[in-house]
Amino acid sequence: MATWKNVAHRLGCLIDTHFDRLRYGLKRRLGYDQPLQVAPYAGYGNQKTLFLAGRVLEDHGDIDTTDPETLWRNLVASYRRFASDEVPGLQVHATFQDQTLETVTDREGYFHIELPVTRPLEADSLWQSIILSVPPQAMLNRQPPEPVIGRILTPAADCDFGMISDIDDTILITGATRLLRMAQLTFLRSPSSRLPFNGVAAFYQALVAGGVQRRPIFYISSSPWNLYDFLMDFMELNAIPTGPLLLRDLGIQPERAAGSSHQAHKLAQIERVMNTYPNMPFILIGDSGQHDPEAYAQVVATRPEQVLAIYIRDVTQNPQRDEEIARLTTQTQLHKIDLLLVENTLQAAEHAARCGYIDPAALPLIENDNARATAPLASVESMVIEEDEL
Numbered sequence: 001m002a003t004w005k006n007v008a009h010r011l012g013c014l015i016d017t018h019f020d021r022l023r024y025g026l027k028r029r030l031g032y033d034q035p036l037q038v039a040p041y042a043g044y045g046n047q048k049t050l051f052l053a054g055r056v057l058e059d060h061g062d063i064d065t066t067d068p069e070t071l072w073r074n075l076v077a078s079y080r081r082f083a084s085d086e087v088p089g090l091q092v093h094a095t096f097q098d099q100t101l102e103t104v105t106d107r108e109g110y111f112h113i114e115l116p117v118t119r120p121l122e123a124d125s126l127w128q129s130i131i132l133s134v135p136p137q138a139m140l141n142r143q144p145p146e147p148v149i150g151r152i153l154t155p156a157a158d159c160d161f162g163m164i165s166d167i168d169d170t171i172l173i174t175g176a177t178r179l180l181r182m183a184q185l186t187f188l189r190s191p192s193s194r195l196p197f198n199g200v201a202a203f204y205q206a207l208v209a210g211g212v213q214r215r216p217i218f219y220i221s222s223s224p225w226n227l228y229d230f231l232m233d234f235m236e237l238n239a240i241p242t243g244p245l246l247l248r249d250l251g252i253q254p255e256r257a258a259g260s261s262h263q264a265h266k267l268a269q270i271e272r273v274m275n276t277y278p279n280m281p282f283i284l285i286g287d288s289g290q291h292d293p294e295a296y297a298q299v300v301a302t303r304p305e306q307v308l309a310i311y312i313r314d315v316t317q318n319p320q321r322d323e324e325i326a327r328l329t330t331q332t333q334l335h336k337i338d339l340l341l342v343e344n345t346l347q348a349a350e351h352a353a354r355c356g357y358i359d360p361a362a363l364p365l366i367e368n369d370n371a372r373a374t375a376p377l378a379s380v381e382s383m384v385i386e387e388d389e390l
Helices: 004-030 071-082 179-187 200-209 225-237 262-276 292-302 319-333 345-354 360-370 377-386
Strands: 036-045 049-058 091-096 099-104 110-116 127-133 148-153 162-165 217-224 245-248 282-287 307-313 338-342
Touching: 036 127, 036 225, 036 262, 049 091, 049 127, 049 148, 091 110, 099 110, 162 200, 200 217, 200 345, 200 360, 217 225, 217 262, 225 245, 245 262, 262 282, 262 292, 282 292, 292 307, 292 319, 292 338, 307 319, 307 345, 319 338, 338 345, 345 360
Parallel strands: 036 148, 162 217, 162 282, 217 245, 282 307, 307 338
Antiparallel strands: 036 049, 049 110, 091 099, 091 127, 127 148
């Protein structure tokens, strides 16, 4: 029996779809009033198949980051990220290894490409490059956007393990358990003024570089794709290792049930990554605030051979929540897999060093980074609330 939420969701999809058809039908007849841009997201693959996603949008130009940072500038930048004008129904070509595949953007402007590998990949290359372009005939006599390069992570077949990490309140101080705080930090801060948790960069670098082959890392979050560039800039500025970001579409999707959860999204993405590398185990890293422990424990229950350890950052500091996670720890221990609730990055790193996941020589650097002075989350929140630049 359909619930009122599902009925409302379907009605919203119908209205949204009808409006989009009218709007983009008119734009196609009159011509887009802005240049178009193809925006690829970092993909991943194995020796047989490469997966890449991206989006085609109208290009409204970049924010001038040479100006002094103000709340107004950050608010304008946030508006541009979320008020994106997507381009549906547009052909996109992907060229790799002398083959060209064609796909078409969906109603939200997204495209998804699955490329077969026709000859062996270079053994010493962690990333593959493909050319993405829009054919001139798809532009109705207008100039197509410039071709761009899409990057696809392809770890070595004999890599010993990889990492799957959450983002919000795992590497990036977000305050996801408090909606107002999260919204303020998301919309009124730039990548350069957002704070990582202490020790994260040094720990993740040690994990990535600790094997004979460079290890892959994947970031899974319920944040919308509109924040992709923001998050990539944040990681680069804070020396956090690069990896594919697996985010969510912000728009209304008819195939998505009303109330689709953070946990369901995370489980689906983890399953897809693990299916791509069926012989590779992973360290799972998250926080206590958004059901990461429950999602990771479920992964252990279904595919224990692909989980080495689980590190959960304690951001809730709630005795009841600690008890819930302790019960999950008991469950994972049945499979001889440690689920650790840690107060800081160093505690996770010390366990990783004992288990041989990182070089113990990296611990002093992680300890120094873990102990550096950083504004507490409450102070960051007060800075956002008290500034009066609008």
